[in-house]
Amino acid sequence: MADNSNNITQIQPLAGTELMTRSAEVRAQYAKANPKSYSLFEKAKTSLPGANTRSVLHYSPFPVTIIRAKAAQVEDIDGHHYQDFLGEYTAGLYGHAHPVIVDAITKALANGLTFGGPNAVESKFAHLMCSRFAAVERLRFCNSGTESNVLALSAARAFTGRTDILVVDGSYHGSVLAFAGNSPLNLPFPTHRMTFNDSESAKQQILSLDNKLAAVLVEPMIGAGGCIPANPEFLTGLRHLTEQTGALLIFDEVMTSRLGASGLHSLYGITPDLVTFGKYLGGGLSFGAFGGRADILDRFDPARADAWPHAGTFNNNTLSLSAGFAGLNDIFGPDEADAFLVRGDTFRTSLADSIGGLGLPIHITGKGSMMAFHFCHNAPHAPYDVQRIPSELYELVHLSMMAKGQFHARRGMINLSLAMSDEMLETFKNTITEVMREFGELIERAALP
Numbered sequence: 001m002a003d004n005s006n007n008i009t010q011i012q013p014l015a016g017t018e019l020m021t022r023s024a025e026v027r028a029q030y031a032k033a034n035p036k037s038y039s040l041f042e043k044a045k046t047s048l049p050g051a052n053t054r055s056v057l058h059y060s061p062f063p064v065t066i067i068r069a070k071a072a073q074v075e076d077i078d079g080h081h082y083q084d085f086l087g088e089y090t091a092g093l094y095g096h097a098h099p100v101i102v103d104a105i106t107k108a109l110a111n112g113l114t115f116g117g118p119n120a121v122e123s124k125f126a127h128l129m130c131s132r133f134a135a136v137e138r139l140r141f142c143n144s145g146t147e148s149n150v151l152a153l154s155a156a157r158a159f160t161g162r163t164d165i166l167v168v169d170g171s172y173h174g175s176v177l178a179f180a181g182n183s184p185l186n187l188p189f190p191t192h193r194m195t196f197n198d199s200e201s202a203k204q205q206i207l208s209l210d211n212k213l214a215a216v217l218v219e220p221m222i223g224a225g226g227c228i229p230a231n232p233e234f235l236t237g238l239r240h241l242t243e244q245t246g247a248l249l250i251f252d253e254v255m256t257s258r259l260g261a262s263g264l265h266s267l268y269g270i271t272p273d274l275v276t277f278g279k280y281l282g283g284g285l286s287f288g289a290f291g292g293r294a295d296i297l298d299r300f301d302p303a304r305a306d307a308w309p310h311a312g313t314f315n316n317n318t319l320s321l322s323a324g325f326a327g328l329n330d331i332f333g334p335d336e337a338d339a340f341l342v343r344g345d346t347f348r349t350s351l352a353d354s355i356g357g358l359g360l361p362i363h364i365t366g367k368g369s370m371m372a373f374h375f376c377h378n379a380p381h382a383p384y385d386v387q388r389i390p391s392e393l394y395e396l397v398h399l400s401m402m403a404k405g406q407f408h409a410r411r412g413m414i415n416l417s418l419a420m421s422d423e424m425l426e427t428f429k430n431t432i433t434e435v436m437r438e439f440g441e442l443i444e445r446a447a448l449p
């Protein structure tokens, strides 16, 4: 199915399966309900390719334009209100316009924005993150999760004097580090791929690459690829094998550092050499950071004769750092983070029970406040398992949920925020169970084996 039938008059039932027909019906209802969004979408196309400046924000037939958000609710330009279970792909942990974050930003604004010199908040925030995340002895700030991974990989290549990197097939680490398919925009690092949760494939790759391999980059739970947690043996194996061959182990915790008081590496009890961060840690503003072993990070000390350079005009921008510090220090302390992990696990279990009661081939995976649903008969173990599920199924559920005031990611990802009440969770659970029931027959027929 084309993903770009943007003209309302072109939204026709596609010949063929019932799935296509239902999909077209739901699209037509959606288009009718969102005329202002559609009009803005058409206008935006003249200057933004496909009316888009962040690929993941496009979904068929066209995305709604959001005009404001408060706590766990967003409002679109046609006046619809949604319960926000997208949670800005995990960056929205605090909910929208949290008073503590707004206050921190307002105070930072009043003192001017970029000073051209070190400021007081950068070291405060760095101390906090080093004390919070077990594997982080030293840290550097940057501006996005993509940047944090590019810098961690480049640092690993410089530190080891090696060239190649190993990643998980189907994983996502940023706009130029996208390993689902073959993005022509990816950085030209010599890159090899292993199968997630397949210790044998990892072992063969690492041993055969031997002293060419600079780094293994992995998410301890695959995020964009479907919220699939790693088997502990898989990660332990990576730790042992990288130690054995001298490659660095980098955990991408851009999404998962919200899981528990000290991130997912601590929950697994594994100390990677480097960890990368982003998303919620900027309190809702642009943010990235990478940290880890002091002997690696200290190579960035500008006073050293052999210092590595790391520029970035906005690396220490006071708005992101003030918002990020306030969030981690005043809202999401270690106890709150541990409690939120439990709350997420409890909700995921009850969601899985509710949907499971329908007897359909649907699996819910995830950890804590991050989860995803998959239309497949067997539980998925790797992103590859879920990336072949027909997109029309996700479209049906996504647009139908929006029609009922519930907003989650098109690909089936659900992220909780601290602003959500128990009542909201209950409503979401009941609504999605009803939607799945409505499309039960189609799901049964189109789900992956």
Ligand SMILES: Cc1ncc(COP(=O)(O)O)c(C=O)c1O
Binding pocket: 089, 143, 144, 145, 146, 147, 149, 172, 173, 174, 175, 219, 223, 224, 252, 253, 254, 255, 278, 279, 287
């Ligand atoms: C695991 C992971 N790493 C890196 C990134 C890139 O972060 P950013 O969008 O801030 O560049 C993302 C973004 O979704 C991500 O999910």
